[in-house]
Amino acid sequence: MIIAIDGPAGSGKSTVSKKLAERLGFKYLDSGAMYRAFTWKVINAGVDFNDKEGLCRLLNKTNIKIEYSKDGSKIFVDDINVTNEIRHPSITGNVHHVSNLEFVRKKMVELQRGFAKGENIIAEGRDMGTVVFSDADKKIYLDADIKERATRRYSEIKTFNDKSNLNNVIEDLRQRDHRDSTREFAPLKQVADAFYLDTTNLKIEQVVDILIKEIEKNSKTGKL
Ligand code: DC
Helix, strand or coil: CEEEEECCCCCCHHHHHHHHHHHHCCEEEEHHHHHHHHHHHHHHHCCCCCCHHHHHHHHHCCCEEEECCCCCCEEEECCEECCCHHHCHHHHCCHHHHHCCHHHHHHHHHHHHHHHCCCCEEEEECCHHHHHCCCCCEEEEEECCHHHHHHHHHHHHCCCCCCCCHHHHHHHHHHHHHHHHHCCCCCCCCCCCCEEEECCCCCHHHHHHHHHHHHHHHCCCCCC
16 A cells, blocks of 8 residues: 655655554655755765766666665665765755756656555655655645744754754745746646645644544555
């Protein structure tokens, strides 16, 4: 069974997806981590983000692997564990350079489908329901007010950057929303067959409870 969860940054996708996976005993796929991992590699290899041929050559010799465990997934680039480093603001600020490239998306989509093959999975990202798992058993679109999303992000990034402030985070999210939803390939969009949930005034556990009920409605037996 595949549950596809999409939505903008800060909508609660990652936290909710991890909890859902835990509660349902499913595997969890953080597709954004893959785009972040390649961004890490580009920066480390010193390749210019405008050099498409260089990026393509680099991608062809890059091995990205996700190891799932209940205590948290780990992501490796050529066997280097980059799980923590890919959360750094320098990655967040540059990932759009690679996530809009068709050849990058093609490789990531293959990896994502390979990871999900034959598994029960919660797949989270921007194009899970629209492209990667367009035949998912359940599609979910999580959203939240931009101020609330920024507040959530701010508390996460304070550990990396104590000079950031809430207004900068709001501005940054506006830019990311715009880039994610207007890019040429696999833009973020809410599809008609997705269950839409605004998480602005909900606690994580409330969101998870609502989604489990919703997913159960779709299963033939009403139980998972
Ligand atoms: O969810 P996140 O912030 O870790 O995602 C990192 C970046 O990757 C974000 O700029 C959007 C992009 N992304 C994407 O293009 N497609 C996905 N399926 C997941 C993330």
